[in-house]
Amino acid sequence: MITLVGVGALGSHVLMFLRNVDHQIQIIDYDKVESHNLRSQFHGKPGVGKNKAVALSGVINLLWGIKYVINPNRLTNHNTNELLSNSDLIIDCLDNSYSRHLVQDYAHKYQIPCLHGALAANGAFGRIIWTEQFIIDENVGGTATCDDGNYLPFIGLVSALIAKSALDFLESNIKNNFHILPSGVVIHI
Numbered sequence: 001m002i003t004l005v006g007v008g009a010l011g012s013h014v015l016m017f018l019r020n021v022d023h024q025i026q027i028i029d030y031d032k033v034e035s036h037n038l039r040s041q042f043h044g045k046p047g048v049g050k051n052k053a054v055a056l057s058g059v060i061n062l063l064w065g066i067k068y069v070i071n072p073n074r075l076t077n078h079n080t081n082e083l084l085s086n087s088d089l090i091i092d093c094l095d096n097s098y099s100r101h102l103v104q105d106y107a108h109k110y111q112i113p114c115l116h117g118a119l120a121a122n123g124a125f126g127r128i129i130w131t132e133q134f135i136i137d138e139n140v141g142g143t144a145t146c147d148d149g150n151y152l153p154f155i156g157l158v159s160a161l162i163a164k165s166a167l168d169f170l171e172s173n174i175k176n177n178f179h180i181l182p183s184g185v186v187i188h189i
Contacts, residue, residue: 003087011093012042013159029053030074039149090114117162123151126158126180
């Protein structure tokens with residue numbers, strides 16, 4: 001099972017790009033869709049006020065008839081094992097260091113491949129890095145990621161490369177890392 005943690009700006013688009021993958025996908029997010037999210041996230045007006053995992057799953061089921069395992073819970077040190085235990089691949093699209101540590105520590109402990117996607121709140125850069133090389137930025141704490149929608153094409157580019165890196169791993173066991181700049185420069189690291 002692929003577990004996608006966080007379906008905000010990056011994660012909601014990653015799920016859209018992974019819709020054709022031949023694996024069961026679990027989505028985890030406790031947050032609710034707010035109207036300001038609609039400008040930068042793959043959520044629609046009917047989802048406002050609903051849990052992000054539930055709302056996004058409903059949209060994708062409506063559009064493409066795909067169903068996901070939904071987990072509308074906050075990831076904590078008390079439920080990490082319960083939420084991540086069936087994962088063959090974890091994709092982290094979180095926006096806070098506490099939850100990223102939980103995911104990364106779990107992936108290390110149980111040797112589960114883990115891909116981290118990160119986006120600077122001001123749209124200055126995006127990162128796609130496998131856990132072996134990912135260093136968590138301790139200064140990030142639930143920072144809003146480009147809520148004004150001005151960076152939507154950049155969010156889409158970063159999300160597409162997260163999905164591509166995950167697919168490359170699933171198909172060929174290749175772990176590609178990227179650092180992306182808004183100028184369109186993609187640096188493979």
